[in-house]
Amino acid sequence: MSASRKLASFRLPPLPTIGELIKLYNLRAEKQLSQNFLLDLKLTDKIVRQAGNLKNAHVCEVGPGPGGLTRSILNAGVADLVVVEKDSRFIPGLKLLSDAAPGKLRIVHGDILTYRMDRGFKMKHPPNLHIIGNLPFNVSTPLIIKWLEDMSNRTGPFTFGRTRLTLTFQKEVAERLSASTSSRQRSRLSVMAQYLCQVHNCFTIPGRAFVPKPEVDVGVVHFTPLAQPQIQQPFKLVEKVVRNVFQFRRKYCYRGIEMLFPDACRIELTQEMMQRADVDPSLRPTELTIPHFKALVDAYAHLCASEPSLLSYEHREELQLRHHQKKTKRPADTLMDTTPGP
Ligand code: SAM
Secondary structure, eight states: OOHHHHHHTOOOOOOOOHHHHHHHTTOOOOGGGTOOEEOOHHHHHHHHHTTOOOTTOEEEEEOOTTSHHHHHHHHTTOSEEEEEESOGGGHHHHHHHHHHSTTTEEEEESOTTTOOGGGTOOOOSSOOEEEEEOOOHHHHHHHHHHHHHHHHHTOGGGGSSSOEEEEEEEHHHHHHHHOOTTSTTOOHHHHHHHTTEEEEEEEEEOGGGEESOOSSOEEEEEEEEOSSOSSOSOHHHHHHHHHHHGGGTTSOHHHHHHTTSOGGGHHHHHHHHHHHHTOOTTSOGGGOOHHHHHHHHHHHHHHHHHOGGGGGOOHHHHHHHHHHHHHTOOHHHHHHHHSOOO
């Protein structure tokens, strides 16, 4: 049998079940760390299938915990798997798995938010790297924002190319990530994810499938980075325009765009930006498509090129400053202000 056939047909030998492992190593879920485990291997197999064909792929799993998803990834015939786990209590159980899959599983005891994945794999081109994980919600949302920025800069996991991601989120966040134009869930997150990737909300896992049961249901989302981002501008610039547009979600989009400019030139520059972008100012933020956002970000970048001080202008900071000045006004000033004139 050829080496690749052997790799493809790999199956883990019989092992204690995940439930038995949890008892064996006394792995009680830490509520503070939002740990919710998946013990049903049919379900973990289903999550792994969303990643596509993993035969001979290189995979990084984030937050393997007791290792249910890890087993399904190994059984998918991967070339190698790196798991990054923060909680040291899970390391002995993961070592047991690593012994059962010689040369395939590497365990990193660390934090995925700081782990340098670009140094974690030594592979030939073209790469076939996937990231898979069932993480706590308080980690998965900041992490996807960080990875979207990495995607735009081709850094971190994206130094290798179009690394695909299969991750779990709180159901509402999964819906926002994949929401299309004019849908109720359309938000900043939809635009930021969709200008860089094809986003697929694969399926929902009911909360009762986890041990212990979380308060909410969970969505499995698959991301495939686009060959070229739909908006070819720096991530921070795109983020600034999108954030300002969605500031007034229910109002006409020009209201949020106005906030990109200081008082003195607000009306004039908003008009110029809308005209240059050729976007109807009376559309609502949720009605804007990715090409609309592209036109708006390009128009804003053009204005910033002629007036670089605009780049650092933040309406929120101006408001905070005004608020602070009001609060720190000396009583004598206040008295003088309120003294009636002649
Ligand atoms: N993947 C396992 C499963 O599906 O049963 C465990 C899921 S549990 C929701 C999340 C796991 O991520 C826990 O094992 C937790 O210790 C780990 N984790 C949490 N924050 C992490 C971080 N910043 N870096 C790496 N692992 C983390």
